[in-house]
Amino acid sequence: MTKRILIQLDCDPQPSTFDAVVAVDAGAEVLLRHGGVTTEQAVSLVHGAIFTRGVDALSNTAIFLGGGDVAAVEALAATVRRTFFGPMRVGVLVDPSGANTTAAAAVIAAGRHLPVAPGGKPPTTALVLGATGPVGQRVARLLASRGASVHVASRSLPRAEEAAAQVRAVVPDARCEPVEWSGGVQAAAAVARLVERADLVVAAGRAGVTMLDGPGRALATSAKVFIDLNAVPPAGIDGILPTDKARRDGSAVVYGALAVGGLKMRIHRAAIARIFERADVFLDAEELLALGESLV
Numbered sequence: 001m002t003k004r005i006l007i008q009l010d011c012d013p014q015p016s017t018f019d020a021v022v023a024v025d026a027g028a029e030v031l032l033r034h035g036g037v038t039t040e041q042a043v044s045l046v047h048g049a050i051f052t053r054g055v056d057a058l059s060n061t062a063i064f065l066g067g068g069d070v071a072a073v074e075a076l077a078a079t080v081r082r083t084f085f086g087p088m089r090v091g092v093l094v095d096p097s098g099a100n101t102t103a104a105a106a107v108i109a110a111g112r113h114l115p116v117a118p119g120g121k122p123p124t125t126a127l128v129l130g131a132t133g134p135v136g137q138r139v140a141r142l143l144a145s146r147g148a149s150v151h152v153a154s155r156s157l158p159r160a161e162e163a164a165a166q167v168r169a170v171v172p173d174a175r176c177e178p179v180e181w182s183g184g185v186q187a188a189a190a191v192a193r194l195v196e197r198a199d200l201v202v203a204a205g206r207a208g209v210t211m212l213d214g215p216g217r218a219l220a221t222s223a224k225v226f227i228d229l230n231a232v233p234p235a236g237i238d239g240i241l242p243t244d245k246a247r248r249d250g251s252a253v254v255y256g257a258l259a260v261g262g263l264k265m266r267i268h269r270a271a272i273a274r275i276f277e278r279a280d281v282f283l284d285a286e287e288l289l290a291l292g293e294s295l296v
């Protein structure tokens, strides 16, 4: 019996234990874990994956690309794609810092209440706080790819501009604008119009940081959905509990990190199963969103 082997290529020095545990729980029988992987090393690691088993057995080998540096993981993903040729390929899942699976789950949650689909009318107006981090970047990209008008917020305008440029690089027709956001009511007042107009507010700031406080949240009078991805107290958005799942709170519905995390885990496990189904499967953010949508 050919065993299902998952080759974990992580750009961090220590490959993620979280990703390893999920892989085993999702059906990987053997894990080969590599940390500190560079694009140069990736070529020979991929050759090891594609040249050892016959073409018919390659669906029993798969690659997981992870790590905290999104740009480094994207470079690894590009190298892996380039190294494959013809039928010499294996299934691949790309999920730096869990950002792709988490963002997919958040966008699916938003889409239950707002038109988050290409051509959705009227287009959703979204404000992503902490949009320069791995998760926020992907939330912004997926929302933009689904036709939303997205404001990406950072404490630094140049970083917000960079995040917006990255979205536009992948989604050329993206409506994505940078905004400087320091958090708290003072900053909220400075960008009050943006907050007031947002249908959707997603907090993707660092764990344990309040991105939208009470007075700031009170300004968000148009918001129909708030999603807080932070599970570590205090709340990322005032008044949202990690367990909130489509809880009606005033005129909006709210989602907390654990509710989004439950769907994220389903997507992650389904993705591991999917990359062992066919050798030509390559799951990045957009494919994971589609996979998640097929689950719910």
Ligand SMILES: NC(=O)c1ccc[n+]([C@@H]2O[C@H](COP(=O)([O-])OP(=O)(O)OC[C@H]3O[C@@H](n4cnc5c(N)ncnc54)[C@H](OP(=O)(O)O)[C@@H]3O)[C@@H](O)[C@H]2O)c1
Residues within 6 Å of the ligand: 097, 098, 099, 102, 130, 131, 132, 133, 134, 135, 136, 153, 154, 155, 156, 159, 160, 182, 183, 203, 204, 205, 206, 207, 208, 209, 211, 229, 230, 231, 257, 258, 260, 261, 262, 264
């Ligand atoms: N629910 C789930 O399943 C799940 C899964 C993964 C992650 N998460 C959560 O998702 C959130 C985002 O994760 P991540 O890895 O992308 O986060 P991150 O990289 O640690 O932080 C995201 C952004 O937060 C901003 N930030 C950092 N410190 C701040 C402060 N003191 N005040 C205001 N902003 C600050 C930074 O943006 P600027 O410096 O540009 O302002 C940073 O780029 C975290 O809360 C994480 O725990 C949830």
